[in-house]
Amino acid sequence: MQRPEPFLLINFKTYLEATGKRAVELSKQVEKVGENTGVKVGVAPQFCDLERVSATVDIPVFAQHIDSVSPGSSTGHVLAESVKAAGADGTLINHSERPLRLADIDTAVQLAKQIGLRSVVCAGTARLAAAVALSEPDMVAIEPPELIGTGRAVSKENPGIVTDSVKRVYRVNQTVAILCGAGISTGDDVSAALKLGTDGILVASGIVKAKNPQEVLASFCEAVVR
Amino acid sequence: MQRPEPFLLINFKTYLEATGKRAVELSKQVEKVGENTGVKVGVAPQFCDLERVSATVDIPVFAQHIDSVSPGSSTGHVLAESVKAAGADGTLINHSERPLRLADIDTAVQLAKQIGLRSVVCAGTARLAAAVALSEPDMVAIEPPELIGTGRAVSKENPGIVTDSVKRVYRVNQTVAILCGAGISTGDDVSAALKLGTDGILVASGIVKAKNPQEVLASFCEAVVR
Amino acid sequence: MQRPEPFLLINFKTYLEATGKRAVELSKQVEKVGENTGVKVGVAPQFCDLERVSATVDIPVFAQHIDSVSPGSSTGHVLAESVKAAGADGTLINHSERPLRLADIDTAVQLAKQIGLRSVVCAGTARLAAAVALSEPDMVAIEPPELIGTGRAVSKENPGIVTDSVKRVYRVNQTVAILCGAGISTGDDVSAALKLGTDGILVASGIVKAKNPQEVLASFCEAVVR
Amino acid sequence: MQRPEPFLLINFKTYLEATGKRAVELSKQVEKVGENTGVKVGVAPQFCDLERVSATVDIPVFAQHIDSVSPGSSTGHVLAESVKAAGADGTLINHSERPLRLADIDTAVQLAKQIGLRSVVCAGTARLAAAVALSEPDMVAIEPPELIGTGRAVSKENPGIVTDSVKRVYRVNQTVAILCGAGISTGDDVSAALKLGTDGILVASGIVKAKNPQEVLASFCEAVVR
Numbered sequence: 001m002q003r004p005e006p007f008l009l010i011n012f013k014t015y016l017e018a019t020g021k022r023a024v025e026l027s028k029q030v031e032k033v034g035e036n037t038g039v040k041v042g043v044a045p046q047f048c049d050l051e052r053v054s055a056t057v058d059i060p061v062f063a064q065h066i067d068s069v070s071p072g073s074s075t076g077h078v079l080a081e082s083v084k085a086a087g088a089d090g091t092l093i094n095h096s097e098r099p100l101r102l103a104d105i106d107t108a109v110q111l112a113k114q115i116g117l118r119s120v121v122c123a124g125t126a127r128l129a130a131a132v133a134l135s136e137p138d139m140v141a142i143e144p145p146e147l148i149g150t151g152r153a154v155s156k157e158n159p160g161i162v163t164d165s166v167k168r169v170y171r172v173n174q175t176v177a178i179l180c181g182a183g184i185s186t187g188d189d190v191s192a193a194l195k196l197g198t199d200g201i202l203v204a205s206g207i208v209k210a211k212n213p214q215e216v217l218a219s220f221c222e223a224v225v226r
Numbered sequence: 227m228q229r230p231e232p233f234l235l236i237n238f239k240t241y242l243e244a245t246g247k248r249a250v251e252l253s254k255q256v257e258k259v260g261e262n263t264g265v266k267v268g269v270a271p272q273f274c275d276l277e278r279v280s281a282t283v284d285i286p287v288f289a290q291h292i293d294s295v296s297p298g299s300s301t302g303h304v305l306a307e308s309v310k311a312a313g314a315d316g317t318l319i320n321h322s323e324r325p326l327r328l329a330d331i332d333t334a335v336q337l338a339k340q341i342g343l344r345s346v347v348c349a350g351t352a353r354l355a356a357a358v359a360l361s362e363p364d365m366v367a368i369e370p371p372e373l374i375g376t377g378r379a380v381s382k383e384n385p386g387i388v389t390d391s392v393k394r395v396y397r398v399n400q401t402v403a404i405l406c407g408a409g410i411s412t413g414d415d416v417s418a419a420l421k422l423g424t425d426g427i428l429v430a431s432g433i434v435k436a437k438n439p440q441e442v443l444a445s446f447c448e449a450v451v452r
Numbered sequence: 453m454q455r456p457e458p459f460l461l462i463n464f465k466t467y468l469e470a471t472g473k474r475a476v477e478l479s480k481q482v483e484k485v486g487e488n489t490g491v492k493v494g495v496a497p498q499f500c501d502l503e504r505v506s507a508t509v510d511i512p513v514f515a516q517h518i519d520s521v522s523p524g525s526s527t528g529h530v531l532a533e534s535v536k537a538a539g540a541d542g543t544l545i546n547h548s549e550r551p552l553r554l555a556d557i558d559t560a561v562q563l564a565k566q567i568g569l570r571s572v573v574c575a576g577t578a579r580l581a582a583a584v585a586l587s588e589p590d591m592v593a594i595e596p597p598e599l600i601g602t603g604r605a606v607s608k609e610n611p612g613i614v615t616d617s618v619k620r621v622y623r624v625n626q627t628v629a630i631l632c633g634a635g636i637s638t639g640d641d642v643s644a645a646l647k648l649g650t651d652g653i654l655v656a657s658g659i660v661k662a663k664n665p666q667e668v669l670a671s672f673c674e675a676v677v678r
Numbered sequence: 679m680q681r682p683e684p685f686l687l688i689n690f691k692t693y694l695e696a697t698g699k700r701a702v703e704l705s706k707q708v709e710k711v712g713e714n715t716g717v718k719v720g721v722a723p724q725f726c727d728l729e730r731v732s733a734t735v736d737i738p739v740f741a742q743h744i745d746s747v748s749p750g751s752s753t754g755h756v757l758a759e760s761v762k763a764a765g766a767d768g769t770l771i772n773h774s775e776r777p778l779r780l781a782d783i784d785t786a787v788q789l790a791k792q793i794g795l796r797s798v799v800c801a802g803t804a805r806l807a808a809a810v811a812l813s814e815p816d817m818v819a820i821e822p823p824e825l826i827g828t829g830r831a832v833s834k835e836n837p838g839i840v841t842d843s844v845k846r847v848y849r850v851n852q853t854v855a856i857l858c859g860a861g862i863s864t865g866d867d868v869s870a871a872l873k874l875g876t877d878g879i880l881v882a883s884g885i886v887k888a889k890n891p892q893e894v895l896a897s898f899c900e901a902v903v904r
Contacts, residue, residue: 011301013298013299013300013301014295014296014297014298014299014300014301014303014305014308015297015298016297016307019297019305019307019308019311020307020308020311020312021311046304046305046308047273047274047304047308048273048274048276048277048304048308048309048311048312049277049308049311049312050274051274051275051277051278052277064301064302065301065302065303069240070240071240071241071242071245072239072240072241073239073240073323073374073375073430073431074239074240074323074324075237075239075240075290075291075318075321075322075323075324075430076290076291076318076321076323076324077240077291077323077324078272078273078274079240079245079272081240081242081245081246082240082245082246082272082273082274082275083274085245085246085247085274085275086246086274086275092301092302094554095301095302096301096555097299097300097301097302097303098300098301098302098303099553099554099555100553100554101551101552101553101554102546102551102552102553102554102557102575102580102583102584103548103551103576103577103580105554106577106579106580106583123554124555125555125558127558127586127587128554128555128558130586130624131554131558131583131584131586131587132554132583134579134582134583134620135579135583148299149299171624172582172623172624204299204301205299320780322781325779325780325781326779326780327777327778327779327780328772328777328778328779328780328783328801328806328809328810329774329777329802329803329806331780332803332805332806332809349780350781351781351784353784353812353813354780354781354784356812356850357780357784357809357810357812357813358780358809360805360808360809360846361805361809394812397850398808398849398850463753465750465751465752465753466747466748466749466750466751466752466753466755466757466760467749467750468749468759471749471757471759471760471763472759472760472763472764473763498756498757498760499725499726499756499760500725500726500728500729500756500760500761500763500764501729501760501763501764502726503726503727503729503730504729516753516754517753517754517755521692522692523692523693523694523697524691524692524693525691525692525775525826525827525882525883526691526692526775526776527689527691527692527742527743527770527773527774527775527776527882528742528743528770528773528775528776529692529743529775529776530724530725530726531692531697531724533692533694533697533698534692534697534698534724534725534726534727535726537697537698537699537726537727538698538726538727544753544754547753547754548753549751549752549753549754549755550752550753550754550755600751601751656751656753657751
């Protein structure tokens with residue numbers, strides 16, 4: 001079966017280095033590396049920055065979360081339509097730092113679909129990756145919480161969880177793209193992830209907190225095209 | 227004691243009528259009524275709209291919520307610094323549709339203060355209004371949840387809860403401004419609120435879902451200056 | 453494939469009719485009907501009643517929930533070991549009135565297994581029933597939230613969701629038992645559920661709030677053995 | 679003003695050393711020390727153990743939490759009436775390991791009052807202690823989360839937070855009893871707490887995880903009567 005083009009998605013979390021104008025600047029750098037290397041890259045800035053980032057760069061822009069709410073009386077919640085209106089292309093759902101109830105994950109995926117937002121649903125184990133793949137999101141991202149932010153890459157520290165996730169996800173859903181994340185910090189980590197059968201990576205501190213994000217991302221992209 | 231100038235704050239909730247470009251349009255209308263009447267008015271759009279609304283109008287702009295998180299690894303949360311970087315002047319905290327744990331309310335108020343965001347903490351009863359006033363936010367807003375969105379104004383249906391809130395809040399904090407909300411839909415409702423000792427109102431559907439929001443808001447403002 | 457013996461599980465919720473001594477009394481009535489009809493019946497009383505109910509009757513006793521916590525510093529949480537020590541045989545997990553985060557459902561199932569508690573994981577849709585079946589609990593219970601407590605039985609009002617659940621669950625797990633619930637109030641509702649391919653029912657108000665619970669449960673059991 | 683008799687309340691948390699039969703055994707030891715020293719002592723076992731502990735000992739027995747729910751359809755929640763029916767005298771509310779939304783704290787206190795359960799509301803700071811004192815529980819317990827389980831006693835490490843809590847609580851409520859907790863592990867820690875103006879202590883690991891709980895508790899009680 002034809003797999004999708006590899007995709008590197010950069011989660012800005014709530015890092016000050018990627019807040020406000022710095023979110024716009026970092027997104028421009030990401031876009032430039034993508035253009036230079038021909039690799040598909042995307043960014044996931046904070047809600048307040050979605051509009052100006054989307055207006056500035058021409059790469060996929062994702063929200064970091066949406067709530068499973070419909071338009072109306074949901075003060076303080078993140079409406080899928082609002083994310084879409086800000087120009088975003090998709091959204092993360094169920095990141096380990098923003099875990100959702102099972103029913104809310106499924107509802108959020110369906111709400112995203114209905115309005116044309118792509119969805120990346122995160123899961124911390126192979127079994128849970130398969131569980132969320134049943135909701136038919138565009139992508140699942142396997143991220144063992146214990147490796148997030150450690151600089152020890154899931155694709156090297158725990159390749160078994162990645163191959164097991166790929167196997168279990170495919171058993172229930174053959175069309176979903178599979179990302180992996182947690183601790184990715186070098187081009188080798190990215191190569192390893194792709195060799196294990198994934199379609200890309202989800203990365204945060206490895207890029208955002210790097211001294212030279214553009215350089216590190218370039219090394220990631222070169223690993224993809226090698 | 228000198229009370230603050232009356233303030234009308236319009237909560238856009240997750241209404242489609244006040245999402246994206248329509249949030250900007252509605253904010254312009256609100257600003258115009260404020261200018262025409264000389265009454266202090268503000269808006270609380272969704273997170274994704276804060277930046278463009280703040281960039282367009284010159285009235286107080288509030289977020290609808292912030293999370294009690296610090297910069298860093300809080301994917302999908304609303305960072306106070308992000309709201310500030312988008313140009314907002316303040317934030318609602320603990321709206322009945324986004325209720326918070328007690329400790330998180332206090333933390334959110336302090337986070338807001340530290341970076342110069344004003345805070346409006348909501349409470350559903352007079353006793354809880356006093357409890358949140360102890361955190362020394364800029365404003366407390368008393369909103370009985372059972373009247374929200376009903377069109378039956380708290381200032382007329384349950385004046386006792388408003389006067390009791392004013393009394394209990396002042397007992398513990400004499401400098402906080404007091405708003406009231408829930409069901410406010412006419413200029414009379416606004417007058418009644420001010421006569422009960424409040425410093426303004428928090429309103430949502432009464433303006434956002436009105437056939438002619440500008441007209442209704444004008445009637446509210448006229449009630450203030452009468 | 454050999455299916456398990458039909459099982460009728462009665463959820464006492466937080467009904468006063470099934471609290472304290474009345475939980476013990478109702479459990480005795482349930483046991484008696486089970487003995488008279490030869491049908492396998494069980495009860496799910498509140499936490500505080502688990503010990504005395506387990507000490508009194510000789511039928512399966514389930515908790516209504518466990519938390520995904522390990523022994524230690526989890527004040528106010530429900531420890532699997534505590535439920536087990538009280539004599540319970542198993543536990544409900546993720547009831548629609550006590551919904552859990554995806555990762556917590558899986559953790560709770562594994563915690564239950566490790567100490568020999570049986571698990572019944574609830575789900576509101578066919579897709580979610582399959583998702584939770586991946587965690588390999590002993591049973592899944594499909595309960596559309598919109599029919600719970602209505603007296604309109606899922607097995608008659610929405611037979612499609614039951615057959616779809618059976619189909620989707622079996623696709624990923626052939627050994628889990630499948631219960632259905634919501635609105636079950638007559639023997640016909642029970643027959644219908646079994647004919648749709650389920651292995652039993654989860655019922656609450658239909659028994660607990662009945663004028664004569666013993667009589668109604670007897671009619672349920674007769675429908676099973678017919 | 680006459681202060682209440684000093685009270686030492688032992689929180690069993692979810693420690694295996696205080697689960698099931700071991701909860702009953704530990705409660706008997708606590709009772710014996712209370713009898714020998716004449717000091718008022720109480721225990722807070724897990725929900726599942728409330729009934730047998732209450733049936734065995736003649737000292738105050740507290741639940742560790744109640745939910746702000748009324749009788750009915752609240753599967754998996756802890757109903758105040760259920761705790762009462764199990765023989766408990768009171769309940770902790772808002773322990774830092776089971777934090778509640780502001781409105782739920784107040785509701786839980788009122789639900790407890792209505793059925794004659796005593797309430798001990800926990801708070802992590804002096805300001806929050808005053809906030810919860812407005813709900814007029816029987817006791818407030820000041821416990822800085824950062825010291826819980828450390829063995830470094832709040833009454834010695836941070837006496838300022840205790841005296842500040844006493845001062846702020848009395849400003850809004852003169853009749854509530856004030857406990858303090860976190861890190862209490864010696865009789866000196868208990869003496870220090872009482873000298874700072876509190877009416878007793880809330881302790882967990884200091885007793886439950888002690889090699890000889892009875893001996894340690896005896897030293898606490900001797901510090902009270904000294």
